[in-house]
Amino acid sequence: MEREAERYLQLNARLIERLRFEALYRGGSKERVLQVLRGYQNPDGGFGHAMEPDLRGPSSQPEPVEVAFWILDELDAFDDPMVAAACDYLASVTTKDGGVPFVLPTVKEAPHAPWWEPQEDPPGSLIPTASIAGLLHKHGVKHPWLESATSFCWNALARIDETTPYHARAIVTFLDLVDDRERADAEFARLKEAILATVTMDPFAEGEVHFPLDFAPAPLRHLSLFSDETIEEHLDALARVQAPEGGWEPNFLMWTPVVRHEWGGYLTVARLNTFRAYGRSTA
Template sequence: MDMLDRARRYLELHGRLIDRLRFEALFAGGPRERVLDVLRCYQNADGGFGNALEPDLRGSGSQPEPVEVAFWILDELDAFDSPMVTAACDYLTQVSAGDGGVPFVLPPVRDTPRAPWWETSDDPPGSLVPTASIAGLLHKHGGTHPWLAAATAFCWSRIAEIDKTTPYEARAVVTFLGLVPDRARAEAEFARLKESILATVALDPHATGEAHFPLDFAPEPPRLPLFTQDVLDTHLDALAAAQSEDGGWSPNWPIWTPLVEHEWSGYLTVQRLRTLRAYGRLKG
């Protein structure tokens, strides 16, 4: 079987419905409406998303990070005209901190099953993770919700304070700087931060553990020149080779309960196929 057939088989055996339908919509001519129908089931009455859309957050209640997951799915479907977007931005307005950003995670997480790294204080501040990625995606699709102006100001302010950074924060910053409309300001901040961002990247494609590779920062040809083509080619070769015998791609972060391994692998399998296609390594 070829790469797509193996991936389809993996998803049929192990993937969540939403990831099986994502595959069908993106690679087999399936209807995007079915993906949207399932995504709505993860959205709560307050407009936020929960219900393990982000597999490491098992609770039903809304949290900011699942909004980012939902927005990436809407982005790949070019579906930011969905009413889900406005409802989610209304939710973000409700939970934003006084600084204009949304927190990494909200205190109700303490009462739900979740991975051990989802911890927070009683009054958490705004965080670039996930505010910067959410804001960037809204800018990409011409978002006009009032939440976006305050969130954008927060991102500029917080980015200006960065000296050293962490992989997840760096990835969020790259997303924001690649998509925000003020290109001169974005390119100036990118030039200032480029070396700090690169310091968080695992350039060895065979690095083990919770490594963050170039294609995690540039899952499609980037707007900002973070990596040379030879680095991207090396990692595209490694990404294609990393498809498992059963057809999926696995997470490289700790698996704290067995179910999440297949949930994350299904999500990542569609994501990895999209990356390979974006760089011309996969037809279909």
């Protein structure tokens, strides 16, 4: 599995994914990953330059901050100055309700996937506010933006009865990692069935579906969402769907050719991390 994935990454992936693999699986330098990640960060502290492959432009957007933070999370590098700078950027684009928008109007300046369509005066969104806030709580980051973002998330969650898969994934991240466990557990109990309604349990379902391991790519810290049997079944299936060329294919629309392998590289490292997080061998 790992050797095939390595070859796929060498042939197809971005430099940052090749270096992530080297750092995590071959004893390579984490600092080299961070050096490349800094190249995606703009002077305003945000990230652009196709850090999120479906946003091709150089301008900062909120969602690429989440992508960058997941990389910092796997490296346990939230003490890097990039984090504070990114939080300053988030504060600069935060709406009156305390969240950051799903996408900013500057997305129109460059090619982008069709689902990244902005509103002229976009409101705050749980995507990506909730995931970013959750990761900051996980790593004990102290920044003024986190207080307003956390309050926004609680207020937004209180208004939800039904949700969508991507929103549900952000909700799970926030509720699993936020500091206020009593409140988080209560909200999770209320929303658990709504979250599960967005999950595809058939491990070989096709199309743009969301599996248990998309919600729990590593064991959840506090939430009980899936049984051990379900996780094991989906780990078995994930091993079986490794593509012949060695990577894991995205299951959502590939709207321009380059994103297939950019997302493929990102997902391939993420899939290996999932196997490791659940104690599975990747050899």
